[in-house]
Structure formats: structure tokens, C-alpha cells
Amino acid sequence: MNRRETTKQETRQLILTAARKLFEKKGPEQCTMRDIATEAGVSPASVVVHFSNKTALLEVALYEDIQRNISQAVATIPQEASLHNRFLHIAQAMYSFYDGNRELYRVLIRDTAFAPEGSNPHLSRQLEHYLHFFSNLIEVEKERGTVRPDTDAGIAASSLFSLYFGVLMELLRKPDLTVKVALEWLSTSINQHLNGIQTYEQGGKVGAEENALSDWFEEFFIY
Amino acid sequence: MNRRETTKQETRQLILTAARKLFEKKGPEQCTMRDIATEAGVSPASVVVHFSNKTALLEVALYEDIQRNISQAVATIPQEASLHNRFLHIAQAMYSFYDGNRELYRVLIRDTAFAPEGSNPHLSRQLEHYLHFFSNLIEVEKERGTVRPDTDAGIAASSLFSLYFGVLMELLRKPDLTVKVALEWLSTSINQHLNGIQTYEQGGKVGAEENALSDWFEEFFIY
DNA sequence: TTTTATTGTTAAACGTGTTTAGTGTAAACG
DNA sequence: CGTTTACACTAAACACGTTTAACAATAAAA
Structure with a gap:
């Protein structure tokens, strides 16, 4: 892995760690992207670069x-x-x-x-x-x-x-x-x-309706 | 109803009409509060006063x-x-x-x-x-x-x-x-x-489990 | 009628997610 | 080694929901 690639993954991890901490601590709506960026030691824009x-x-x-x-x-x-x-x-x-x-x-x-x-x-x-x-x-x-x-x-x-x-x-x-x-x-x-939840009295009816809309219902789709 | 109250209800309706039109036309995320306010002929702040x-x-x-x-x-x-x-x-x-x-x-x-x-x-x-x-x-x-x-x-x-x-x-x-x-x-x-979806073979079992967690399951809540 | 209180409305500002337009440095290339 | 390219990163700006502080007009009180 490149040096560029490694530092990239490092900042990604910094952001993720900061995010996990602040999301759990302050709640996801109270904690801002700027909070997370600051905690991670990067710029807010960087957060968006890594996670859209x-x-x-x-x-x-x-x-x-x-x-x-x-x-x-x-x-x-x-x-x-x-x-x-x-x-x-x-x-x-x-x-x-x-x-x-x-x-x-x-x-x-x-x-x-x-x-x-x-x-x-x-x-x-x-x-x-x-x-x-x-x-x-x-x-x-x-x-x-x-x-x-x-x-x-x-x-x-x-x-x-x-x-x-x-x-x-x-x-x-x-x-x-x-x-x-x-x-x-x-x-x-x-x-x-x-x-x-239904009673079994109808016997064969159970399963007959299954997987098929009733004729009555099919009418809706003939237009 | 007061004169104040009537004009208030009028602007409320103006906002609602504008909102319905723009929400449906542009979609709720594309249409801004400012759009709605402009369409209704009121200030953005007024929209928030009427609908929090x-x-x-x-x-x-x-x-x-x-x-x-x-x-x-x-x-x-x-x-x-x-x-x-x-x-x-x-x-x-x-x-x-x-x-x-x-x-x-x-x-x-x-x-x-x-x-x-x-x-x-x-x-x-x-x-x-x-x-x-x-x-x-x-x-x-x-x-x-x-x-x-x-x-x-x-x-x-x-x-x-x-x-x-x-x-x-x-x-x-x-x-x-x-x-x-x-x-x-x-x-x-x-x-x-x-x-x-289950077969009826178990007979009496049906309904027995209903409305009660099994003993096995109750264990989770004894701490 | 005059004064005071209430309140519907707003301009301006704020907070925050996201975008833009670079900047510098690491990699690729000659 | 020098030059060019690619790209991780950022400062500043933008967009938009929402808040604030004040105004003006109406209602209530004196």
C-alpha cells in the first residue's frame, strides 16, 4: 500500500473513531460534522470526502x-x-x-x-x-x-x-x-x-387463496 | 373572530396552498421553505411561526x-x-x-x-x-x-x-x-x-404458546 | 381618547450539512 | 533528477432550516 493510501486510511479511521465517540455520546442529531472533524483533527470537508x-x-x-x-x-x-x-x-x-x-x-x-x-x-x-x-x-x-x-x-x-x-x-x-x-x-x-388466526373450518380454503389474488381483485388491474 | 385572527388564518391558508403546490411539484426535499414563503407571499419566518x-x-x-x-x-x-x-x-x-x-x-x-x-x-x-x-x-x-x-x-x-x-x-x-x-x-x-404457515399436527400446541413467552425465554428477564 | 399590552409579521442572523476551488505533496514519468 | 500528474486535504463559501430581536398594527385598558 502507498504512503498516500496509508495516510488516507489513517485519517479515515480517525474520523470513524471520532464519529463513533460523538454519535454515541451526544446523539447523532446533536453532534455536528464540525464536531466530528475537530475531534478527529481534520477539516469538515475531509469528512465529506471520506463519507459522502x-x-x-x-x-x-x-x-x-x-x-x-x-x-x-x-x-x-x-x-x-x-x-x-x-x-x-x-x-x-x-x-x-x-x-x-x-x-x-x-x-x-x-x-x-x-x-x-x-x-x-x-x-x-x-x-x-x-x-x-x-x-x-x-x-x-x-x-x-x-x-x-x-x-x-x-x-x-x-x-x-x-x-x-x-x-x-x-x-x-x-x-x-x-x-x-x-x-x-x-x-x-x-x-x-x-x-x-382463522379457524380451520373452511378446510381446503386454506392455501387456495395463497399466492393468488382473488378474481374479484384482479379486476382492478384490467384497465 | 377578530380581525387579527382572520388575517392570521388567511396567511395560514396561503402558506398551506403554496406548500401543497410546491411539495407536489418539486418534491419535499427540493422545495425550500424560502420557495414556499415566496410563493405564499410571506416571509420564511412566518412559515415557521404557523407550522413549527x-x-x-x-x-x-x-x-x-x-x-x-x-x-x-x-x-x-x-x-x-x-x-x-x-x-x-x-x-x-x-x-x-x-x-x-x-x-x-x-x-x-x-x-x-x-x-x-x-x-x-x-x-x-x-x-x-x-x-x-x-x-x-x-x-x-x-x-x-x-x-x-x-x-x-x-x-x-x-x-x-x-x-x-x-x-x-x-x-x-x-x-x-x-x-x-x-x-x-x-x-x-x-x-x-x-x-x-405451520402444519396443524401439533394439535393442542396451537394457541398454547400464544400470549405467553416460553419458560426458556423468561430466563432472560430474571436478573 | 390616550395609553398600554398583545401579537402577527418580518429582516437579519445563526447553525450546520455540503460544495467549490484551490494547494501542496506524493507518485509516475521522461 | 526534473517535470508532470494525481489526489488527499482544506479554507472559504453556499444553501437552507430555524432563531432572534424588533416592528407595526390591533386589541384591551385606563
Whole structure:
């Protein structure tokens, strides 16, 4: 590596270290780019050269910690547990993690989850990776016979994530909501998705509607 | 009403009209407070006096249109249709509505959905109202016997909303995703939630786990 | 009517994310 | 080794949301 390249990576690290410190200490909205630049001993413009904007800096500064947390949670999944408990194991780890600095992760997720496709390469890749992972979990259960074979595992994984994400939003928005209450909420929600809420009386109807919009509904798209 | 009060309401309307026009035309991020102030014929400071910040202005400028759209969708729910199709009817109306200006509503929902509790009074109230409405729909189905009596209708309504919201996020983030594909996705997702994805072999197990974290899981909270 | 208080409005300024137009130095080249 | 090129870095400026301090006009009080 060049001398130029090495010093470049050094200042990059200086900025990242300063950013992590100040983001966590003062919160991402209270801490300015100038603060970070000063703490890192570089010019504000330099921060923008290395990380194209504040949100990108926030993402890069935090995604490794998040990654580490998910990995550890996945590594400690109780293998013999039910699908429900395995999902909740991950959720518990993540909610507790975010609970350590709700304001920080509220801003990160806000600026990240609604950014147009293509920004947030790091977090997007993580999400995609773990959706795959959950999808595989479900596929395995299909083979084991505990999940119905006609289930679209990809959509099931996305759905479970949506339920997780919905409760996470509440957690990050409402200071009074505890992690425990959030998890109880999510637990019920996941159980509903795994077992359904409708009665089985209709018999064959279950699964018939799945994967196809009703005729009545198709009308909307014929124009 | 005072003369002071009337002129105040007049300028408020001037600002709102200007804001609606420019937000829709140039997009909420491209159009500046100064633009809106100029269009309305007032000073930028005046805009902030009437609407405490840009996001609040965006919310007030748009919530009535949204409200109108939901109301109309709810009013045209096919009464005899299944729970699934009734939900999808609403979703279809809302997705199509947002599809008319994705950028606009992407920014609105981003700045609104993740704001701390208390901001966004208008949209929060709407959401709460319709969650109640859906909750009631489910309660009625419980009485009819198509939904299991042990179902927590409030959580079911929230869950269905989370599924709706998850797909909406994708729609607003990804320009290439069509409303039709989004609705097909949501349709499958909702079907999963209504009917479950697990097999029924476990029999009594269904519902046993519901509303209670497993013993294994309780351990986390004993410290 | 005169005086005082209230308040809708604003010009000017501020804070902060980002851009621009260099500047100097390390690498590449002859 | 001297010259040219590439580029990491920066000072200064810009853009825009928001705040401040003051003004002018109306309402309330005397």
C-alpha cells in the first residue's frame, strides 16, 4: 500500500473513531460534522470526502457493531428450539442492543430504512443476508414437516421481519415501552403468523387463496 | 373572530396552498421553505411561526388528502368479502394513492413514522383510529366464528398493519416495484398471517404458546 | 381618547450539512 | 533528477432550516 493510501486510511479511521465517540455520546442529531472533524483533527470537508454525507458516515460508523450483535445472536440460537423461539431469540438480542441507545438507532434506522434503494449498502446487505438465513430456516422446517409445503419461505421471512420491524419502530419511538413488553407483543404477533388466526373450518380454503389474488381483485388491474 | 385572527388564518391558508403546490411539484426535499414563503407571499419566518417546522408543515399539508383517500377506501369495502379481501381493498387504495407521488410520500412517512411520540399528531391519530377499526373487524369475525376466539384482535390488527407497512416501504424505496407486484406480495403475506404457515399436527400446541413467552425465554428477564 | 399590552409579521442572523476551488505533496514519468 | 500528474486535504463559501430581536398594527385598558 502507498504512503498516500496509508495516510488516507489513517485519517479515515480517525474520523470513524471520532464519529463513533460523538454519535454515541451526544446523539447523532446533536453532534455536528464540525464536531466530528475537530475531534478527529481534520477539516469538515475531509469528512465529506471520506463519507459522502452524514447519514453514510452514521451507517459506516455503526454497522459493524450491529453486525457483531446479530452474528453473536445467530451463533447462540438454541438449535432444538421451536421456530418461534429461535426468531424471538434474535429479536431479544437486537431489541436489547438497540435499547442501549434508542435515540442513536432511531435516527440510524429512520435515515436508512427509507432511503432510496442503493444508499445504505452495508445495512441493506445485512438485511438481505439475514432474510436469506431466515428463509432457509423456514425451508428446513418445510422439509421437517412442521411448516406447510405450499409456504413461500421468502415471503414468510419478510413477513416475520416486518412484524419484528413494526415492534422495533414502536420501541424506538416510545421511551416508556420496555424491551420486555415489546418482546411479549412480538411473541404474540409471531405466533399469529405461524399458526394463523382463522379457524380451520373452511378446510381446503386454506392455501387456495395463497399466492393468488382473488378474481374479484384482479379486476382492478384490467384497465 | 377578530380581525387579527382572520388575517392570521388567511396567511395560514396561503402558506398551506403554496406548500401543497410546491411539495407536489418539486418534491419535499427540493422545495425550500424560502420557495414556499415566496410563493405564499410571506416571509420564511412566518412559515415557521404557523407550522413549527418543515416536517410539521408537510404533515398538515398532506394529511387531509390521505384521510380522504382512506375514508373513501373504507366506505367502499365490499361488505360480503373475506377478511383478506377487505384488507387488500384498503391496501390497494392506499398503495395506488401513494404511487401517484412516491417521492413525496416516502419523505412524509420517513419523517413521520420515526418521529418521537407526540410529533405528527394528525397522522398518529389517523393510524390509531384505523387500527381500532381493523381491530373491530377482527372482533366481529371472532363472533362469526371465522377467527379463533383466543386471538388478540389488537395485536392482529397491528400485525396486519406491519405487513402492509413493510411492503409499502419497499414500494416507496424501489422505483421499479409496481403496485400490482406489491399487492401480490402483500396478499400472500396476509394469507400467511390469517391461516398460519405451520402444519396443524401439533394439535393442542396451537394457541398454547400464544400470549405467553416460553419458560426458556423468561430466563432472560430474571436478573 | 390616550395609553398600554398583545401579537402577527418580518429582516437579519445563526447553525450546520455540503460544495467549490484551490494547494501542496506524493507518485509516475521522461 | 526534473517535470508532470494525481489526489488527499482544506479554507472559504453556499444553501437552507430555524432563531432572534424588533416592528407595526390591533386589541384591551385606563
